[in-house]
Amino acid sequence: MKWAHVSENWPAFFEAIVEKWPEADEAELDEIDGDQRAFIRYIAEVTGQEIDETKDEIREWLSGEIPSDVIMDPSHDNHSIALSSKYVGEGEDEYDDDARFGDDDEVRDDGD
Incomplete structure (x- = not known):
């Protein structure tokens, strides 16, 4: 992922x-507001690392996948769904509508 993804969805x-x-503390992160330099300084401070070591660690972290709950667009969602196919049982389609399972927030009237 790129820092732009992080800062836009801080x-x-x-x-x-x-x-x-x-x-890291969420209140402190909120004050950083996606500023990469401030984030590097903050992580170095709370971990006791040198700035260069912190930059390397953040660079490694950025090389990972964007958390699925961060990017909410159809192309990313479909990519995530396709990746989930390895967890779907044989004969099932990962793109199938799961509406038959209902809404968790709804109260059922069938005695349950």
Whole structure:
């Protein structure tokens, strides 16, 4: 992924950032507001790393996949669905509509 994806969707990355750097605080991340230099300085500060080491670690993190809940567009969603096909049972289609399972928020009247 590119930094542009991160900065454009900054709050959506908080969970992934805290997962990678547990020392990070969401309130502090909110103040950084997607500024890459400020983020590098902040991560170096909370981890006790040198700036160059932090840059390398962030570069490695950026080489990973964009979290699926960050990008909400049909082409990315379809790509993610296609990748999920390895978890779908034989004879099933990963693109099938799952509406028959209903809405988790709806209250059912069939005694359940």
